[in-house]
Amino acid sequence: MYSARYAGPKCRAEDNIQKLLGELHNIHDRRARFRTVIALILDGKEYLFEGIVNGQIVEQKVGVEGFGYDPIFQPSGYQITFGEMSEAEKNKISHRGLAIQKLIAFLKEQEY
Numbered sequence: 001m002y003s004a005r006y007a008g009p010k011c012r013a014e015d016n017i018q019k020l021l022g023e024l025h026n027i028h029d030r031r032a033r034f035r036t037v038i039a040l041i042l043d044g045k046e047y048l049f050e051g052i053v054n055g056q057i058v059e060q061k062v063g064v065e066g067f068g069y070d071p072i073f074q075p076s077g078y079q080i081t082f083g084e085m086s087e088a089e090k091n092k093i094s095h096r097g098l099a100i101q102k103l104i105a106f107l108k109e110q111e112y
Contacts, residue, residue, distance in 0.1 A: 006019060007019040042110070057069075058072050060072075063081050066090060070090075
């Protein structure tokens, strides 16, 4: 399923959040993860770079930063949601940032 269209093809992020919170009502195991995979094809060979951040879905929206599910996702080891973090703080631990760091490290190792 595509998370951006969770509540339907013409829905907004807020609709997705409300649908998810409704479906998780009274659910105690709220573990979740954000995952990004970047694919690079170089000289006909495919390379994949994955970034994962584990966490949980909180019971209500907290914070206004970020986008998408950020106000309801609390990364493991933190007491705040992505929606409460500054962009710089979130980028240090985000799934996208981790995948990009791996891609950059790979590219630096390549000989051109």
